[in-house]
Amino acid sequence: MMQVYKFGGASIATPERMRQLLPIIQQTKEPLVIVVSALGKTTNALEDIVSHACLGEKEEALKLATDLIDNHINFASVLLVDVYKSQAKEKIISFSDELKAAIGKASGSKYDFSYDQIVCIGELLSTAIFNAFLLQEGFPFQWVDVRSIISTDDTFRDARVLWKVSEKKAKEILQPFLLSGKNIITQGFIGRSDSGASVTLGREGSDYTAAMLAAMLGASAVTIWKDVEGLLNADPKLFSNTVKIEAITYHEVIEMSYYGAQVIHPKTIKPLQNSKIPLYVKCFLKPELKGTIIQNEVDSMFYPPLIVLKKNQILLQVTTRDFSFVTEDNLRHLYGIFHELKIKVNLIQNAAISFVACIDHAEDKVHALINRLSEDYRVFRNENAELLTIRHYTPEVLQDLTRRRFILLEQKTRHTVQVLMSGQS
Ligand code: ASP
Ligand code: MG
Numbered sequence: 001m002m003q004v005y006k007f008g009g010a011s012i013a014t015p016e017r018m019r020q021l022l023p024i025i026q027q028t029k030e031p032l033v034i035v036v037s038a039l040g041k042t043t044n045a046l047e048d049i050v051s052h053a054c055l056g057e058k059e060e061a062l063k064l065a066t067d068l069i070d071n072h073i074n075f076a077s078v079l080l081v082d083v084y085k086s087q088a089k090e091k092i093i094s095f096s097d098e099l100k101a102a103i104g105k106a107s108g109s110k111y112d113f114s115y116d117q118i119v120c121i122g123e124l125l126s127t128a129i130f131n132a133f134l135l136q137e138g139f140p141f142q143w144v145d146v147r148s149i150i151s152t153d154d155t156f157r158d159a160r161v162l163w164k165v166s167e168k169k170a171k172e173i174l175q176p177f178l179l180s181g182k183n184i185i186t187q188g189f190i191g192r193s194d195s196g197a198s199v200t201l202g203r204e205g206s207d208y209t210a211a212m213l214a215a216m217l218g219a220s221a222v223t224i225w226k227d228v229e230g231l232l233n234a235d236p237k238l239f240s241n242t243v244k245i246e247a248i249t250y251h252e253v254i255e256m257s258y259y260g261a262q263v264i265h266p267k268t269i270k271p272l273q274n275s276k277i278p279l280y281v282k283c284f285l286k287p288e289l290k291g292t293i294i295q296n297e298v299d300s301m302f303y304p305p306l307i308v309l310k311k312n313q314i315l316l317q318v319t320t321r322d323f324s325f326v327t328e329d330n331l332r333h334l335y336g337i338f339h340e341l342k343i344k345v346n347l348i349q350n351a352a353i354s355f356v357a358c359i360d361h362a363e364d365k366v367h368a369l370i371n372r373l374s375e376d377y378r379v380f381r382n383e384n385a386e387l388l389t390i391r392h393y394t395p396e397v398l399q400d401l402t403r404r405r406f407i408l409l410e411q412k413t414r415h416t417v418q419v420l421m422s423g424q425s
Helices: 015-020 022-026 042-054 058-079 082-105 108-119 121-136 163-179 206-217 250-258 266-275 328-340 363-374 395-402
Strands: 003-007 032-036 141-144 183-187 190-193 198-200 221-226 247-249 279-283 292-295 306-320 347-350 354-360 377-391 405-412 416-424
Touching: 003 206, 015 022, 015 058, 015 121, 032 121, 032 206, 042 058, 042 082, 042 108, 042 121, 058 082, 058 121, 082 108, 082 121, 108 121, 108 198, 121 141, 121 183, 141 163, 163 183, 163 206, 183 206, 206 221, 206 266, 247 250, 250 266, 250 292, 250 306, 250 377, 266 279, 306 363, 328 354, 328 363, 347 405, 354 363, 363 377, 377 395, 395 416
Parallel strands: 003 032, 003 221, 032 183, 141 183, 221 279, 247 292
Antiparallel strands: 190 198, 279 292, 306 354, 306 377, 347 354, 377 416, 405 416
């Protein structure tokens, strides 16, 4: 059996951090597949390059690209010596060429395509360095370009994985290395479409890659190494008194990420659940701590209230113009419009002649939606709202978190309460 480890950007943000990961790898007995993100905030830096390149500001984009490459070379120089240094440098330079060519070809009319050709370089650079470092420290690792495995359609920036093809390639390409005693290091987040172009799987998509490779290769477990002690019941940046969860089911986690918790990439759970592979979330700063285990069943089904706050929401009230009822026909029509504009509805409720929907406030989408809805309905908007979701709520927690807030909409089931609220009442 083998295991999959995923190291996110924060765990390799500095050369010191990368060095701190060695004991974690050393202590692992089973063969390993390591899935790695881009260094620190590299993906954000690459997104900035995309913006300039697609606006036609190629000089600026190339200048930023040169800085980014220099940073990677400096990072490598701190960790590496001799052949390992030149090996890493050689790869960095070849990806630098790929990056510069992508900037040259980028255009605003093919924004999503251009984005993927540029942004995919982050993971290729980080793994080139990490691989050379692991070899230098005496670990038998094989570097693999994951684009030769993860095959997708060409929905750029949110590519859909062609499972069967990818699974076949994973087995053909990766298994022989594992059988010959080599561990594997590869990139998260990226792949290749059948047209040959690079693709990305959506921001924070490395978790998803780790889960896919684990399922395709029959791993015994996946561990996501983070800078927190495990999964918490709420985002510590937004709430005080968070508690760590010891064990939790896939079902709970998928619900939490559906409601907007940015804990684990939402697509990560399905492949693991389908193959019954446990997922551990552990802290790379304190690897001796137990972290959180996520699996199909857990012993104690007693959870603390799980809290998710989604900011920047807008509530649209859609009313028929002629006082006709909102019936199945209208709902079908309304949902058709949301579907057409690729807008996810976070909360809905309907009444006799109106329908309210809460969505993320992305102004261009909201604008298009309102235009479209106004053809047939009257639309009112209510901005600056926050959507609070609490699973396993208690009356006390609900009261505490909604105190002095103005409640726009509230929905309760036995386990879950959702409250859309704004400012102070
Ligand atoms: N580097 C990518 C991102 O920051 C993917 C990942 O970190 O999972 O979105
Ligand atoms: Mg990242």
